[in-house]
Amino acid sequence: MKVGIVGANGYGGAELLRLLHHHPYIEIENVVSHSTKGTSLTKQYPHFTKINNMKLEDLYQIEINEEIDLLFFSTPSGVTKEMIPYFLEKGKICIDLSGDYRLKDGQLYEKWYKKSPAPSYYLQKAVYGLCEVNRKQLQLPEVKLIANPGCYPTATLLGLIPALKEKLIDPDSIIIDAKSGVSGAGRSPSLGNLFAEINENMKAYKLGEHQHIPEIEQVLEEVYGEGVNISFTTHLIPMTRGIMCTMYANLTKEITTEEMTNIYRLAYEDEHFIRIYSPGESPATKNVSGSNFCDIGLKVDKRTNRLIIVSVIDNLVKGAAGQAIQNMNLINGWDERTGLEIVPLFP
Amino acid sequence: MKVGIVGANGYGGAELLRLLHHHPYIEIENVVSHSTKGTSLTKQYPHFTKINNMKLEDLYQIEINEEIDLLFFSTPSGVTKEMIPYFLEKGKICIDLSGDYRLKDGQLYEKWYKKSPAPSYYLQKAVYGLCEVNRKQLQLPEVKLIANPGCYPTATLLGLIPALKEKLIDPDSIIIDAKSGVSGAGRSPSLGNLFAEINENMKAYKLGEHQHIPEIEQVLEEVYGEGVNISFTTHLIPMTRGIMCTMYANLTKEITTEEMTNIYRLAYEDEHFIRIYSPGESPATKNVSGSNFCDIGLKVDKRTNRLIIVSVIDNLVKGAAGQAIQNMNLINGWDERTGLEIVPLFP
Amino acid sequence: MKVGIVGANGYGGAELLRLLHHHPYIEIENVVSHSTKGTSLTKQYPHFTKINNMKLEDLYQIEINEEIDLLFFSTPSGVTKEMIPYFLEKGKICIDLSGDYRLKDGQLYEKWYKKSPAPSYYLQKAVYGLCEVNRKQLQLPEVKLIANPGCYPTATLLGLIPALKEKLIDPDSIIIDAKSGVSGAGRSPSLGNLFAEINENMKAYKLGEHQHIPEIEQVLEEVYGEGVNISFTTHLIPMTRGIMCTMYANLTKEITTEEMTNIYRLAYEDEHFIRIYSPGESPATKNVSGSNFCDIGLKVDKRTNRLIIVSVIDNLVKGAAGQAIQNMNLINGWDERTGLEIVPLFP
């Protein structure tokens, strides 16, 4: 299978290139970067020296390359809403890592992203690529457009869904305190992601206003069957990779940490990429660094009758490029782990 | 006034020495360190070269020094419960930075600290040194023992009290997601605070089990007038200094972020060390680094009818040594800012 | 004395504001920032809240303020070559933190900075403000323009001069391996100073081509009396503050580490800001963090008959703002330590 990558100069694009390098079933045909076209990949990323010496090209190269079967879009929001319909019509499979096709409701997109949405026809065609949750839908033969989940939603949803599905928690009590490394902010220079501003510092941002809120609620509502309203707050942490979501919700019945842990283990027993920690153990972002794992720890707080869920991922892998490849594997009928069996890098 | 410091080799002790160096009204007579007695301070902390060349001594030196008026104890929990009664009886003023005298209820101490408590007689004598909240009590002439607040409780309480006092939030809905730099774990080497384990990593710990929980609840209950049950979770962040507490609570009435901000500004209008951020601005730990400030940002989340409070301090200053000095100033009738007007170190 | 700061929005400018806040003899009249004029200082630097709420102004405000006696220029190279002659002619004292007046030879400036130099008349008027070395010259009453030394040259020269002056090392054998934190690169966003590019990374840059080379050689030649040719290499280290220069030179006679240490101690015995380490002890950048100290360690390597010198400073203090204030103190006849007796921030 021949693939192309649009937005190869960003961290998400570079991570796709890292992970696809060892993928046995695909060949990378074109790598596109609007801002650095004409230069070589190794010029932008010297770590690819002797590994991948491709040239960063204009989008045009992908438009004329008839052989390409599948395209990854690792672009800022607002870009693929126009590109993807064009390529879908040419029969390409599209996996969109941006937020443009995640929300079914265009008006909601407009409200949270402050941009005009993709055409409704294509929004409805898109399938939300949270493999562990939407696998059946993703395996339908007509799926040609995958909206790859956001980094925060991935960690949040995988952590909440088993308890919510079993109605063990009150959906209106859910509070998500999310923390992220800085690579999630992308590779475009700005004051806010300078080393001297981030290092030895920690900052809350977009309190209750992050555009991932409607994405999370949309999925939780599907799972729960009715409206869900979450509190969601994001923090910037002085590290490069990693997301941790600490989640709180009121329990609807008495249950122990052990019982809850078993419910999660059962819910995910066939999921290779999800690791449920034993009671008393607590996830750390470095335990998943560079890998496609999502690690989840659980604690029932008897004093307050609340469930505490801690969920961690590598935002560039399970939160972006890794999950995109997992989706590619899934819709092609390949083993989902293909190219993704990476041992986390520790220390 | 002549002072002594017990536990001078830890980070809290070193911070006392840094801050007291410029204090105009005191003289440091003895610095005590059990583990490194006999060595010089500059051997343990070369950054004090040419600034403070005192010798780290045995506790005995303080016992025989009749001239000392006031003692700071920057020791692990379980140590001062025996020492402090001895020095109180000798007429010294004692400021305890450990947790031994914070909980009025000895049984509660035993439950959370897994150690036997200080004698009840002295527990009742201790005044909780959160200056902005307990000032009147701290100014009573008979106060000789101050329980300096914990780092997490300081950030938490200063952030919650104005809203709770005004009954604007439901006390049983309070959730505190606390994050701390590593200096709070002290200077004793252990696997958990090695650079290679902490760097580029983030970890939740003591989920719902931190010993600061009863301390926070004790104060909130006093403020609110009845029982308060909080969710409190702690995280280790790859930075040295700084604590951020992100707090969530259900609002009891409709209110805007602007109105809430004004209530906080009014509540703290005479407090030099508390800075309330304007709506839309968000605190960062580095903004208080090295200083005695507590910065607070507020956000009313209309969607969920919750209040989000973000409170940051430098754990070694306002969360330990700085507040201890503020207490010393207060009980001596000096300007509370004496020796503490430090511009934060940024970047 | 009334002072103004041009370039207040950069890290050097902010550090001047931090340090001058406690200076007893001066008053800050105007703070100028070309890029952020019209905004408040606390908008650019929230850590100044409640400390300094001045407005960032246009240069014009300083031009019309007759009361200003002294100006600090913390601007990029190429800016003050035009500004400073104007203000000198108006009778103001000028302390230039940029490189524009450091090199006496305009052609050399042009070669290394790739920019046209300041007028030769003013270049000759400027005095190089390395206080410990040029104190006598700086105290001459006619001095109105001070070229504040570069960060790397400060650490390098203070480390090399005692041995070179005594002709204990061969000047043509000097190799300087310099390492710096990222704050030295300034506050303008660029790919090279993003957190995700710097964190957990280390990079050599400008091998043998750094513009501080002629500045170092100019001073060494004055000290030694003839031409000196140095190897000078710079590295970017994943930290915010701090410079370390590790220097190597062939010894011209047999000498022990102890004897060399004594020579340095003698050379600097009256210098408050220089701390010579005992044999076997090794400087660390954090020991000087936030302070105006320069710490120096020495080692005679018997095996190779070379001297190894390790010199550390805080690049924003002794390497920029602190030294500028030391210069201001010096030319005004104040105690050089005024406003600069800061205990380093550790940890």
Add this chain to the structure above:
Amino acid sequence: MKVGIVGANGYGGAELLRLLHHHPYIEIENVVSHSTKGTSLTKQYPHFTKINNMKLEDLYQIEINEEIDLLFFSTPSGVTKEMIPYFLEKGKICIDLSGDYRLKDGQLYEKWYKKSPAPSYYLQKAVYGLCEVNRKQLQLPEVKLIANPGCYPTATLLGLIPALKEKLIDPDSIIIDAKSGVSGAGRSPSLGNLFAEINENMKAYKLGEHQHIPEIEQVLEEVYGEGVNISFTTHLIPMTRGIMCTMYANLTKEITTEEMTNIYRLAYEDEHFIRIYSPGESPATKNVSGSNFCDIGLKVDKRTNRLIIVSVIDNLVKGAAGQAIQNMNLINGWDERTGLEIVPLFP
């Protein structure tokens, strides 16, 4: 082939386990850890969950396991001098990652390591496993004991040898300024490797006294044919992985950076793991993070007639576990890249 790992609880051991996980020709039989025997690997390293659930065992398990063909020793110095002769006599191939078999001269070992050396008989049997340099010797069928090179020597030697072999540099002028991340200091807690002591700090250590000096000189002397005396200084950098050696030497003839670069490219043209940078480009440690690459940049400094060489590796991979596996591949006649074709993790 069946292998065992002694010292699996250290960072080097964990890295062997990470890299060997994907190696197609081997099977890990036993993992030994003296300090944590009886626990599971995932208890010590949760990131191995679902990947490797082996139990950490006593050395005895390897002694009685007849099936093991090859042993990796990732132990502190002073341990294998007794263990390895025992296993050699039992016919096992031994790859020693400690320093015990690197120096041919036992007295030299005693002088620099302050410990008694391994038996001379076995010291002579050991082959120094710097594959790119000693490949022919390593391929001899009688080789059963490999002394895996130290981390600093690997980066240093690969950077120096091409120029020294061609007699383009004066061996007595070589100065090596080495910088390392903290993982090289191992996983045993000590004050010196605590996060709060290392973060935002940089320290020189063991000036001219590092035990890797005789190891480097031994190899350089073999290459050059006569005695070589180097200056070698080490620095601790606030990062986890990565070594950079910046090296300086006087040129023996006139040459350009381009010519020198070509000589290096030619010298290493068949070496997959060595990447020579183009003139003007400069290596960074993160470009090799997690990989077995050694990246080298060169600069001829015309002003001083010196060569500057910058060489970077990941200390845990090419500087330890990766090179050990490369050695295993080599002596077994497998493609040297087997299991080692890892794309560096960036950012």
